[in-house]
Amino acid sequence: MVQVEGEGAYDDKQWHDWYGDKERGVLIDSGDFNGLNYKDAVAAVAKLLEGKGLGELKTTWRLRDWGVSRQRYWGTPIPIIHCEDCGPQPVPEKDLPVVLPQDLVPDGSGNPLVKSEAFHAGVVCPCCGKPARRETDTMDTFVDSSWYFMRYCDAKNSEKMVADGADYWMPMDQYIGGIEHAILHLLYARFWTKVMRDLGLVKVDEPFTKLLTQGMVLNHIYSRRTAKGAKEYFWPKDVEHVFDESGKIIGAKLKNAVDSADGMLPVGTAIDYEGVGTMSKSKNNGIDPQELIEKYGADTARLYTMFTAPPELTLEWNDSAVEGSYRFLRRVYNFGAKLSAPEFEAARAKATARNGVAGVSFGKEAKALRLEVHTVLKQVDYDYQRMQYNTVVSGAMKMINALEDFKALDSEGGREAVVECFGILLRALYPATPHIAHVLWIELGYAKAQGELLDTAWPEVDPQALVQDEIELMLQVNGKLRGSIHVAAQADKATIEAAALANEEYQKFAEGRAPKKIIVVPGRLVNVVV
Structure with missing residues (x-):
């Protein structure tokens, strides 16, 4: 307990402001620590604990006091009644909540609650019953935003502040905010959650599972x-x-x-x-987003911000780079327009069906396209999960490059592979550019077969598409790259060596010399030493 000279006796029934006086207060009824001020008492207790091996003096967090009152109309009312005789008194629980008047208009002359007679009408002191006035300060808006996400978990329950839905939904999977949130709102929300936990309102200790602090x-x-x-x-x-x-x-x-x-x-x-x-x-x-949207469309604005930098790093705005994002989306739309041609009608009917391309036979060229797109899809799926959206967009660009470079439309399964892979591209782009993806998904018939893009399944990597019948190995002669060879994916060492020695580039640079040694690095290269 503490005592301040001239302030009377300590009373555990009522709070007095001098209880928190760290300058004048000294300890009483505290044994060996009697008479010590705040600073000396902390040092003495720490020394005692350290001597017993129970702890040590250590600053773990320098959290400043949170001043929650604001002199403004908007905000949560502070449930305190001011009585001239009894001083500040809490509003009785039966009279909660205190509701703000709905007809006040801030006019710049100060807090309108001070002048509102309706706000104070009929208010009496809960101790003596005499007329009194309400507290006109309101709480910092962080007080509301520190727990509103838990209210959303069961928003229609009128009996509880936080209802049973919080047991299911909390803790929140992801918290995203700027660096200023990490030292303000995040700390307040964690503090508020622990208070609610101690009151038995929630069961979680921490409100958030993962944190992403985005760059500026x-x-x-x-x-x-x-x-x-x-x-x-x-x-x-x-x-x-x-x-x-x-x-x-x-x-x-x-x-x-x-x-x-x-x-x-x-x-x-x-x-x-x-x-x-x-x-x-x-x-x-x-930058006014509306100007950008009017000139390029919302998808371009979204794509640019996602592609220019990883979300946790700073992004330096560049108008010319916005043009690049716009050109990419034009390429996607133009390719979609190409697939709407009658020559793709039969392929669209097969490839957009619910069972996809099951039962479709693919030739060498179509298999190569599917291998490339499904390999990129595997990376895109991983990048979405780790929130690296710039590499997601990069993967989408690789997909459109592969589709535009594919020329074997008349090969076995060629058109079906293109339609399938473009559907993968649209779904991969949908979280980033929902408008263009939605339009193309409908116009090309995917929606008719698989449902709206919002509800359709996320694309899955087809293991069969990743199986290679043939692989390319780099060919080196005396450690220098001289070309490449193609061999069966399951080719043994002898077959690879024979293919290397039969290669025209090897024979050109070997100049008739017999090989001294052949080094095969599986899946990567073959090096012939002459």
């Missing part, structure tokens, strides 16, 4: 000093760079006339270039 989006920053010395910032769309002879950025100038604190600035006005920094509304270097 960066863009160029442009500014100038006004005549009065203030700094004003300019939108990147109104500015162009000034380069030196080596192509290095040395400054910037306006390419559009801009209204400023000094009046209208004409085209060509010199602007300070501050380099690249985090996108910020205050620095006018953000």
Whole structure:
């Protein structure tokens, strides 16, 4: 227990603010620690525990106090009643919850709850019964966001704050937030969960299973000093760079006339270039998603942000790279338009069926296409699970490259393989670019056979597609790459050696010399030493 001189006796029935006074308070009724202040008491207790081998003085986390009150209308009401005689008193449980008035409009003159007579009407002190007033501060919005996700687990239950659905859904599988969340909301949510656990409201100790802290989006920053010395910032769309002879950025100038604190600035006005920094509304270097969507479509905006950098790293905005994402999606759409031609009608009927390409025979070329696409699908599936979306998009680009390069449409199973592989591409792209994938899925008949893209099964790697009848081995002569050979996938060492010696490239560089040694690295290469 603690005592502060001049504050009266310690009372375990009612809280007094001086209980938390770490400057004046000293311990009482604490044996050998009587009379010690906060700092000395902590050191003495730590020393005692260390001497007994029970612990040591160690800072495990420097968590600052959380001031939860805010002087504003929006937020959770603080259930306290202020009485002139009895002081602050908690609202009786039977009168909870305290509900905010719905007709208040913040007008910039301060917290409207202070002036609202309706908010305080009929309020009496729960101790003495005299007229009183409610607390007008509201809680930090983090108080609500620290547990609302558990309310979602059983949102329609009107009897409990957190109902039985939380037992099924919690803990949450994934938490995604910026670095500022890792030191603010994440800590608050963990603290709130542990309080609710101690109260018996939930059964989990931690609210989240996995954490992903995404990187920041960066863009160029442009500014100038006004005549009065203030700094004003300019939108990147109104500015162009000034380069030196080596192509290095040395400054910037306006390419559009801009209204400023000094009046209208004409085209060509010199602007300070501050380099690249985090996108910020205050620095006018953000990108309006709506402008991007109107010009390129939402899918392009989504694809660009996913492809440019891994989610945990910073992303430097580049308008020309957005164009690249747009061109890729045009390639996908144009290839889909190609498959809508009558010559693919029979292949679409087979390959889009629920049993897929089961029963379809594939020639050498079609097998090679399926091998490439299913191999990429295996990697894409893994990358989605580890949230590496940039390599997911890279895998989709490999798929469209393989499809565009496939020329053996008239080979056995050629068209069916193309339709199957394009369906895989659409499903792989759907989480990233849902609009174009949805349209092509319907127009090409996949939806009619397999259902809406939202409900259809995720593509699975076909083990048979990964089986190779023939493999390619690099051919080296004296350790230098000279070509390649193709052999059966199950070819033994003798067969591989014979194929290498019969190869024209080997014979050209061997110049008639007999081989001294042949080294075979299974599945990779064969090296002939002459």
